[in-house]
Amino acid sequence: MIERFINRTSFKDNDDFRNNLKLTVPENFNFAYDVMDRWAELTPDQPALIWARESGEHKILTFAQIKEESDRVVSYFRSLGIDRGDRVMIILKRRYEFWLTVLALHKIGAVAIPATHMLTWRDIVYRNHKADVKAIVCVGDSYVVEQVSKSLPDSPSVKVLVSVGPVVPDGFHNWHEEIGSVRIGQFKIQRTANDDIMLAYFTSGTNGEPKMVAHDFSYPIGHLVTGVFWHNLHQGSIHLTVADTGWAKAAWGKLYGQWFAGATVFVLDQERFSAPRLLQAIEKYRITSFCAPPTVYRFLVHEDLSGYDLSSLEWCTTAGEALNPSVFERFKAATGISLHEGFGQTETTLTLGTMPWVTPKPGSMGLPNPQYDIALLRSDGTPCDDNENGEICIRTASGKPVGLFREYLDDPELTKQVWHDGIYHTGDVAYRDEDGYYWFVGRTDDVIKSSGYRIGPFEVESALMCHPAIVECAITGVPDEFRGMVVKATVVLRPDWKSRAGEDLIKELQEHVKQTTAPYKYPRIIEFVDALPKTISGKIRRVEIRENDSKK
Secondary structure, three states: OHHHOEOOOOOOOHHHHHHHOOEOOOOOOOHHHHHHHHHHHHOOOOEEEEEEEOOOOEEEEEHHHHHHHHHHHHHHHHHOOOOOOOEEEEEOOOOOHHHHHHHHHHHHOOEEEEOOOOOOHHHHHHHHHHHOOOEEEEEEOHHHHHHHHHHHHHOOOOOEEEEEEEOOOOOOEEHHHHHHHOOOOOOOOOOOOOOOEEEEEEOOOOOOOOOEEEEEOOHHHHOHHHHHHHOOOOOOOEEEEOOOOOOOHHHHHOOHHHHHOOOEEEEEEOOOOOHHHHHHHHHHOOOOEEEEOHHHHHHHOOOOHHHOOOOOOOEEEEOOOOOOHHHHHHHHHHHOOOEEEEEOOOOOOOOEEOOOOOOOOOOOOEEEOOOOEEEEEOOOOOEOOOOOOEEEEEEOOOOOOOOOOOEEOOOHHHHHHHEEOOEEEEEEEEEEOOOOOEEEEEEOOOOEEEOOEEEOHHHHHHHHHOOOOEEEEEEEEEEEOOOEEEEEEEEEEOHHHHHHOOHHHHHHHHHHHHHHOOHHHOOOEEEEOOOOOEOOOOOEOHHHHHHHHHHO
């Protein structure tokens, strides 16, 4: 079935992949109709979604059931007044209703706006105004419905509220009480256009206010490479990606690419992350493919992995932040599986990756995905040489690549800041080695210029993370009269090391960095803290550390 959208389903090596990959976008493509409903015809009884809660409750939905239930949600939403082009915020954690909601909105032609359940009411007000949200579909836990309710006096655009329970306050529609009486097919469904806006994600806001990234209806085809090749999926695969549905990583790993492959999406619905419970789920449900950010793998390698039956695992990938090589080596030593790293943004699909035919280099993001024309550019726009730091950019003079965002919604000026003169600027700095592999350095705003050197935060953080005292750390630059800037490390210590925080440990960590990486990169300032400032998605806010330092 996927042959409609791609010319090849296998490649012998990276040259073959680079020279011959071709994606096809049919006219009026709609993922819900053209992929999910088609699978419902071809393999109606195959599991599409396995949803499991920590309590032991679980639910299996076949492709046929996904079609039937998403059609029912279409009729339900239309009865509530949700129509084509309406903007609908979805705050559903990992509830299975999330997948039915997204597919139903695709069929209607409405704009799905997933959001994290950790938002405060002020965050929700900001998003309601920014996106002109008409409806909110949310999980009915006390915190979420309280924050949504508190946002309403300052959110005049919001007209429809739906709770999937268990808490359903006054003014909210009760999904499970009302949807059973809806007749499927009661409302006529119209086809969408490829350039209609389908999906909008707010970024995590590591460098300022969150941006609203809008994708059109061709976007899912860009994830065909993500699921079929990078995740190495096929019919019969059971894939688990660790990601909250409020972030774009869910679209990467729990939705489009996986179902293009005809694989089964597995969802572990847990309130708080627990490495042992995650490993138990992999063992119990015989997960074959697994993807998680490096932070999760850092927790996993501290477990006794020999105590779990992980023999079902065939393939493991990681993205979301740079991978420390030490984590790669420890995971491989414990499981025999190499981690295949990838890179991309909310604004893109997978842009760099370690595909099945590529030998991983621990810590490298891999090679360019040929669906994008990727260039590593200096600040003056000229191409970088090998082993020279530059910004990862995407050339678009010949047209928008499949998978690249359409715009920052309703904000042409912000869009123009990063996408102009036929080039999209990712804002991420990397270098390319002599074999063509890309290595992450940091955000353009995070790169430290000290005594004529350009120092990327990640390489210093990776060196520090190899020391047994460190739980996590963040590298930033501090203005210096003589050097321009000096490197500062903000460090969280392991509990058994906290009593040793002081000058002796600072000198030990500095010497450790000098021995692990180039000596000029060592942190001249080290500050011990209990926790690092982070976004609600868990990413470190170096900008906040710099702001706090400037006030001292």
